Amino acid sequence: MTNLAIDLMGLTLKNPVLGASGTYGSGFEFLPYYDVSLMGGIIGKGTTLRAKVGNPPGRLFETSSGLLNCIGLQNGGVDYFLREILPEVRKIDTHFFANISGSTIEEYGILAEKLDVDGVSGLEVNISCPNVKAGGLAFGTIPEDALAVTKEVKRKTSKKVMVKLSPNVTSIVEIAQAVEEGGADGISLINTLLGMAIDVEKQEPVLSNIFGGLSGPAVKPIGLRMVYEVYEAVSIPIVGLGGIVSVQDALEYILAGATAIQLGTANLINPLAGSVMIQGLEHYLVEHQIDDIRTLIGKAHHKEEV
Amino acid sequence: MPYATNGTITANILIHEHIYRMEIECADIAKEAKPGQFIQIRTSDHLMPLLNRPISIARIKDNRIEIIYAVVGEGTKNLCEMKTGATVSMVGPLGHGFETNLSREKVLLVGGGMGVAPLHALAEVLYAQGCEIDTILGFNRQEDIFSDKEFEHWSNNVYVTTMDGSCGIHGHACTPLDRHLSIYDYRHIYACGPQPMLHALGKICNEHHIDCSLSVEEYMACGIGVCLGCVQPIRDKAGSISYQRVCVEGPVFSSREVVYDDELGH
Ligand SMILES: Cc1cc2nc3c(=O)[nH]c(=O)nc-3n(C[C@H](O)[C@H](O)[C@H](O)COP(=O)(O)OP(=O)(O)OC[C@H]3O[C@@H](n4cnc5c(N)ncnc54)[C@H](O)[C@@H]3O)c2cc1C
Ligand SMILES: Cc1cc2nc3c(=O)[nH]c(=O)nc-3n(C[C@H](O)[C@H](O)[C@H](O)COP(=O)(O)O)c2cc1C
Ligand code: FES
Numbered sequence: 001m002t003n004l005a006i007d008l009m010g011l012t013l014k015n016p017v018l019g020a021s022g023t024y025g026s027g028f029e030f031l032p033y034y035d036v037s038l039m040g041g042i043i044g045k046g047t048t049l050r051a052k053v054g055n056p057p058g059r060l061f062e063t064s065s066g067l068l069n070c071i072g073l074q075n076g077g078v079d080y081f082l083r084e085i086l087p088e089v090r091k092i093d094t095h096f097f098a099n100i101s102g103s104t105i106e107e108y109g110i111l112a113e114k115l116d117v118d119g120v121s122g123l124e125v126n127i128s129c130p131n132v133k134a135g136g137l138a139f140g141t142i143p144e145d146a147l148a149v150t151k152e153v154k155r156k157t158s159k160k161v162m163v164k165l166s167p168n169v170t171s172i173v174e175i176a177q178a179v180e181e182g183g184a185d186g187i188s189l190i191n192t193l194l195g196m197a198i199d200v201e202k203q204e205p206v207l208s209n210i211f212g213g214l215s216g217p218a219v220k221p222i223g224l225r226m227v228y229e230v231y232e233a234v235s236i237p238i239v240g241l242g243g244i245v246s247v248q249d250a251l252e253y254i255l256a257g258a259t260a261i262q263l264g265t266a267n268l269i270n271p272l273a274g275s276v277m278i279q280g281l282e283h284y285l286v287e288h289q290i291d292d293i294r295t296l297i298g299k300a301h302h303k304e305e306v
Numbered sequence: 307m308p309y310a311t312n313g314t315i316t317a318n319i320l321i322h323e324h325i326y327r328m329e330i331e332c333a334d335i336a337k338e339a340k341p342g343q344f345i346q347i348r349t350s351d352h353l354m355p356l357l358n359r360p361i362s363i364a365r366i367k368d369n370r371i372e373i374i375y376a377v378v379g380e381g382t383k384n385l386c387e388m389k390t391g392a393t394v395s396m397v398g399p400l401g402h403g404f405e406t407n408l409s410r411e412k413v414l415l416v417g418g419g420m421g422v423a424p425l426h427a428l429a430e431v432l433y434a435q436g437c438e439i440d441t442i443l444g445f446n447r448q449e450d451i452f453s454d455k456e457f458e459h460w461s462n463n464v465y466v467t468t469m470d471g472s473c474g475i476h477g478h479a480c481t482p483l484d485r486h487l488s489i490y491d492y493r494h495i496y497a498c499g500p501q502p503m504l505h506a507l508g509k510i511c512n513e514h515h516i517d518c519s520l521s522v523e524e525y526m527a528c529g530i531g532v533c534l535g536c537v538q539p540i541r542d543k544a545g546s547i548s549y550q551r552v553c554v555e556g557p558v559f560s561s562r563e564v565v566y567d568d569e570l571g572h
Contacts (some may be wrong), residue, residue, distance in 0.1 A: 025532035033310050045534075054549055060525045060535035065353045067527060071534045074549060217353050245353065268528040269348075269357055271310045271397055 002285040003292040008237055008260050009160040009185040011095055011121055013040035016254065016293060017277050020241050020264035021046055021099035021124060022071065026085050027092050034275040040260060041095035043124050049107050051077035058208035061197050066218030067265050068195055070209035073101055078114050086119050095121035108149050112156040122159045125149060128166025128191035140166035143178035150182025162186035162239060167222060168194050176230040187230060188239035188262065190223040216265040217243045224256050231257025231298055247280035255300040309334040310397045315390055316370060322452045324377045326386050333369035335398045341428035342403025342521055342558045346529035348395040349381035360526045362424035363399060374423040400529050401557050404428050404496055404519055409435040411493035416507060418444040418479045418499020422453055424521060428496055429460040438462055444479025444503065448472035480506045487514055497521065508561035518561035524552040539565040
């Protein structure tokens with residue numbers, strides 16, 4: 001028997017495949033396509049203290065093997081989530097992580113406190129969303145702020161806390177170490193890379209927000225490099241994401257040091273991506289006579305030591 | 307319920323300049339599809355183009371669906387090169403289509419450019435329900451006209467308009483409307499086409515208190531409601547405006563729900 005189950009921050013996940021924030025709805029949207037409870041976990045869409053209307057249309061644009069988006073964190077706010085969405089989420093038998101985004105340190109704390117409820121396995125703290133002018137980006141780019149947010153969230157919740165890092169920084173390692181010092185139980189990376197596109201006919205930016213976050217296969221080498229770097233610098237578990245579409249992509253991230261992986265843009269191009277990935281990983285392990293997926297975590301590093 | 311599934315291409319024919327008609331055998335989608343719904347079709351086995359392309363279901367026949375598409379970029383170019391017998395991967399049927407609970411009523415269909423595509427299935431259903439159909443088809447030039455003959459089968463009257471006046475009535479699809487509305491008493495107007503046309507039509511219908519359904523378009527990624535990328539401002543019954551997903555709450559909205567360009571910023 002091959003084992004796909006993993007331990008993440010003290011939680012047992014059926015497998016290392018999670019749905020990424022903003023690309024997986026609240027999970028149940030995928031129920032017409034496959035049994036979502038097969039997933040290792042679900043990360044909810046970005047939730048803020050108050051409802052957010054989001055950016056005007058002109059929110060998406062496809063680039064070479066990539067996708068630019070400036071959704072602007074449209075969501076009904078945390079109270080709406082608790083009232084309307086969480087009861088549905090509870091019906092799905094897998095770990096659910098709430099993804100939170102604040103515009104002040106206090107807001108992150110209040111969100112953490114409100115979400116310290118049954119049906120939420122843990123929090124993913126988005127300190128990196130590049131779309132929102134007032135929040136997001138600043139916390140994820142300044143080590144002291146990243147540390148302060150982490151500390152505040154940890155103080156206000158009994159749940160496991162993973163902090164999601166922004167790749168739009170000079171030194172990802174510095175930020176990773178700061179959130180570890182702040183008490184994070186885990187780290188996920190990467191969020192989207194800030195980018196843009198210009199319409200040459202209209203001679204103006206394509207996205208309503210001018211800038212947007214780049215995701216998809218185009219960003220994979222960057223995410224992979226960052227996971228590799230962070231693995232050598234921290235001892236808390238890493239959840240890797242950024243451009244993962246194929247089984248090969250997922251394995252690369254795991255070998256670079258990711259305990260688990262998230263599928264983002266992959267869900268948008270194939271609603272079956274989660275189930276296909278789980279089957280693919282299982283198939284790979286059987287083919288390669290590997291008993292336990294956990295033996296692959298960070299293996300790409302060990303070669304150097306021999 | 308939508309499916310993520312494969313279909314077999316049973317025809318992929320150039321019907322007109324850059325416009326193709328593809329017929330796909332796919333029982334799952336065909337048996338669920340309603341006029342005005344769409345599919346997300348994969349245009350490549352590779353990661354370029356990355357996203358699936360949203361295309362309206364033009365006709366539904368037994369276990370087949372038909373799409374009519376214009377080649378405008380890489381994705382639709384790939385589609386037109388696909389061969390009969392090939393497998394194509396799709397998600398669908400998606401979205402809220404047209405309400406077709408009318409029978410024996412007088413209705414008007416208005417299609418602009420590629421917006422004519424989804425009106426085929428609609429005309430077929432309304433015709434079968436005994437509705438009296440008038441159709442206005444608007445195109446840029448004479449060379450762009452397609453399906454006018456087909457609509458004659460379902461319609462009492464088919465009016466063609468061209469922007470350059472090279473055929474039919476000179477102007478856009480709403481040009482004949484003023485005259486029509488004073489003569490006929492339409493129970494419902496259904497439309498699909500470019501946004502300026504839909505907005506002009508929607509406002510006219512609101513002024514005349516005629517029920518009107520507009521099928522709108524927006525750039526899409528997932529097509530299944532999870533990315534929130536395809537939104538447009540929509541007014542609810544209480545009058546408050548929020549961004550709603552064209553792929554789930556739409557693509558068909560009532561002309562009373564649509565927020566018109568000149569209202570924005572107020
Ligand atoms: C619900 C819905 C139904 C549609 N039904 C049909 C149909 O029945 N027949 C048909 O020919 N076309 C239809 N379209 C438009 C079709 O999706 C686009 O023409 C197609 O995605 C272009 O892909 P491409 O790769 O060929 O071109 P690209 O290179 O991707 O784009 C070419 C041009 O098309 C524009 N475009 C890209 N995606 C969209 C989009 N989702 N909506 C509008 N414009 C877009 C781009 O901005 C660009 O100007 C529909 C769109 C929607 C949202
Ligand atoms: C449409 C869209 C919306 C997103 N929304 C969020 C969000 O609300 N919160 C968040 O932390 N990340 C969000 N992300 C980032 C993804 O979770 C992920 O970090 C990023 O897309 C990289 O992974 P990928 O290449 O697999 O998509 C969003 C991404 C996309 C494409
Ligand atoms: S295209 Fe993703 S929500 Fe509509």
